[in-house]
Amino acid sequence: MGRQLKFKIFRFNPQNPESVPRMEVFSLDETDSMTLFIALNRIREEQDGSLQFEFCCRAGICGSCAMVINGRPGLACHTKTKDLPDEITLTPLPVFELVGDLSVDTGSWFREMYNKVESWVHTDKVFDPTAIEDPMDNAIAEEIYELDRCVECGSCVAACGTARLRDDFMGATALNRLGRFVIDPRDKRTDAEYFEVIGSDEGIFGCMGLLACEDVCPKNLPLMNQLSYLRRKMGVVALKQIFKK
């Protein structure tokens, strides 16, 4: 039958005064089609009910279950144990605040990010319930959706060298988010207004170009292309501002 798997899991409950950060080992018999979702739930239900981790949709759609799996950030729900060695090391994502064990607070981080980039359509238009919709080119709609597919799992942020060095770096996910509004004809912000948001080391100029964000993105978003597109576009704005002075 299957292998016996050894899970080395980071444990720490900040709410328990006696808890100290440590690695704990759990063993489990591997079954067919086992994913980390199945394995972690079995460990919690059969061995240690206090083990904290996040899953929601368990189908790669919601982004809840990102963690560092044998050194690499990724979604636990679609990680199959048969693709991993007998010994599996699981640690929580860095950068985000730890809630306990493998669970981190991505919600607060992302809410702050989308408030910062004002992640909504900026327009003066008032909705008229009696009117038909404004037409839009289908190709543009599809292009917007391609960037809208981010699930805010945080893998790209956790894998980002700059994000590990400075707390205020918005990361690939924020630039991708803003890029979605840059191409949306409904959003009336000007390039100069976008520059205000990302034209600094917190935004486009902080990136060291290590490419890890795109490597680990479970949705295969074109994060580096997006960054270079915005850098070029914002570069023009920056030059214009220099010559204005």
Add this chain to the structure above:
Amino acid sequence: MQTIYKDVLIIGAGLAGERAAAEAAGAGLSAVCLSIVPARRSHSAAAMGGMQAALGNSVMGEGDNTDVHFADTVKGSDWGCDQEVARLFADTAPIEMRRLCDWGVPWNRVVPGKSKYFKGGKQFDKEEKEEKRGLITARNFGGTAKWRTCYVSDGTGHSVLYTMDNRCAQLGVEVHDKSEAIALIQDGKTCYGAIARSLRTGELIAYVAKATMVATGGFGKIYKASTNAVICDGGVHGAVLDTGVVPLGNMEAVQFHPTGIVPTDILVTEGCRGDGGTLLDVNEERFMHIYEPDKAELASRDVVARWMTHHMRLGKGVPSPYGEHLWLDIRHLGEKHITGKLREVYEICTSFLGVDPVTQLIPVRPTQHYSMGGVRTNKDGAAYGLKGLFSAGEAACWDMHGFNRLGGNSLAETVVAGGIVGAKIVEFLKDYECNIPTAEITKTAAKQQQRIDDMISGKNGNENVYKVREAMQNALDKGAHVFRTEEGLTECVETLQDVLRRARSVGLQTDGYGASPELSAALKIEGQVKLALCVAYGALQRRESRGSHNREDYPARNDRDWLTRTLAYWKNPDDDLPTLEYEDASPSFEMPPGDRGYGKMQIISADSKEES
């Protein structure tokens, strides 16, 4: 204990909850959404297909209007729905789709010119019109007379939810994520908010509000095999039932999908069977043609799920560490077809199962999919029994789905109902003042703290919550599934009553510090078992077959005796059965009961005079 005061408290931050919050915030009220997970992880994100609204822009939707949408919805419900609500829904859906358009949803649009589409494995041509260029387009979904489902590629729910959450951020709606509501604050007449437990620190927080809304989605996780997200566990439904005065409507109406993959119960599309995929048993032999000689695998969703269950009962299921299942075979369709037209299926199989469907069989079983039942409300979304309590979305029994809901109607319902009920809450609050009984807040919080302390100390016993939960799920899977009989349901109810006794003596095996997941599970288990009893006992009493509710011993739809909605109350906390009452399915019938047009079935007419 921290106490937070708002005009409106919304429990749940999916599409229904956030849509209502946007309505409240837009009217200048303060609103907060509580959510177990960050808002954007809500189960609304998982709906890929789309939202039904009779816009009629696509050439295949020509001639569509809200009357046709209404008729499809009522037929789909097997005449179990509230027709006033179905009318309200169909009429409002197009407006809501256009509003979402303004808020930023990148709906797929009409592209003029010729294109091909497939139906029943055959190819057809269509030509979209120039004058409709760039308007919201639609795709085809089962059970509808016209192409009516608005969509954003394969991520409609995701895209709409992100847009809605953006809108809420813009309007200043607060979302308190990692917060779990565990009890309503109420005095038997009025609801004043809820006690929540922080899933960061474990502390209790009182949320006090003039209006409270339950928008927590379905409760599929009371079943073992469910397509629902793990947060769809019925925790808040349990809290609503615990009030003793608010009924849950039509809890026996549960929809099952034929092809959830084993073990993780993710859906693979019916398109597999549409394109020629077959179902095989433990001997790798086809069986659907035995039961449905004409349509075989292509019979309707509920029919296929029924025969699959029947066949497994005959001992033809495939044993696995995760329970019995059957096989879906699409190997003969070839690599090109599977990685092209069925790419999503290919990706699910390879990413989540490690199965290559080009050369290997896919393990599948009928899986709980949607809860038509929920918190019973009137057409304004106001819950029965408590002033100031509202509900919308899958959490509610509003009731536009009756006994079976159509694809694309659930996601549309979230925003349509969220908008309508949100506006009704604003209207309700206009002249509404209430005296907040602070003693009630303290009392409710103290009672919840006592429950927590008792579970940690093991005062009531040491039953393991995960084992109790498994016993509940097994009982439902066995007795209140696709097929139902007097005998099976009686046994299910008796088993669940025993499980209820065990649920009342759960004690923690671990320390319960902070966000303890074991404590979360323990706090909701008694409520979950009560929900399970509402499902099973309601199904036992309903001696007919309607929509998704299939009684083998009562195969006819009986409009004479059962054109009704079940209301399940839990009147005393110590009861071991719900109290069932009934009301008419609809206050008025715009469309008289008739044939659904699929799934051959005998109908006992409401006009027939003979005794049963």
